[in-house]
Amino acid sequence: QKEVEQNSGPLSVPEGAIASLNCTYSDRGSQSFFWYRQYSGKSPELIMSIYSNGDKEDGRFTAQLNKASQYVSLLIRDSQPSDSATYLCLGLGNQFYFGTGTSLTVIP
Amino acid sequence: EPEVTQTPSHQVTQMGQEVILRCVPISNHLYFYWYRQILGQKVEFLVSFYNNEISEKSEIFDDQFSVERPDGSNFTLKIRSTKLEDSAMYFCASSKGQGNTGELFFGEGSRLTVL
DSSP, X not given: OOOEEEOOSOEEEETTSOEEXXXXXXXXXXXXXXXXXXXTTSOOEEEEEEOSSEEEEETTXXXXXXXXXXXXXXXXXXXXXXXXXXXXEEEESSOOOBXXXXXXXXXX | OOOOEEEOSEEEEOTTOOEEEEEEOOTTOOEEEEEEXXXXXXXXXXXXXXXXXXXXXXXXXXXXXEEEOOSSSOEEEEESSOOGGGOEEEEEEEESOSGGGOOOEEOOOEEEEEO
């Protein structure tokens, strides 16, 4: 069964805090991982991609990948109210399936 | 900036009718996808398409669904006989390649309402 699991939400953090979003996957054939943000009623929007083990930073966002543990995460530093959305992880390789999503609310 | 475009933005249809949703992927992309999202639920993979054929499909993508790339620009999803449970937002996506060029870019979606 091809599955992508995300840490259960909803997640609430105060403005300025770090938000941590996690995703585990079952398909060892997955080679590339992507984090998407989806505002209510809108389409998914690509935030970060990561292909190699380790960390990748882009502004306030850091993606982390651990292929041995089949684990990918997204850290959002200095969280802003505009970051309030559902965050989806996607693994590509032998699968094209999104995780269930984690709803993030940043409280001003 | 290139983008994926979808039409119509909203379609209302009667149960049992055929529906065609249209997508124009980004021009230099080679892989095309359809996803759907029932209101309040997760984004679900339907089908991927490459080199004029389906490369993978989910259990949702049964005989009622078909995809086609009728010309060099359009990518369509057809639902032959719509059911109430087909009511959802349908997203088209495209990517340049796979692996390191596999980022999916999504259109704004087509909302289908089946009455």
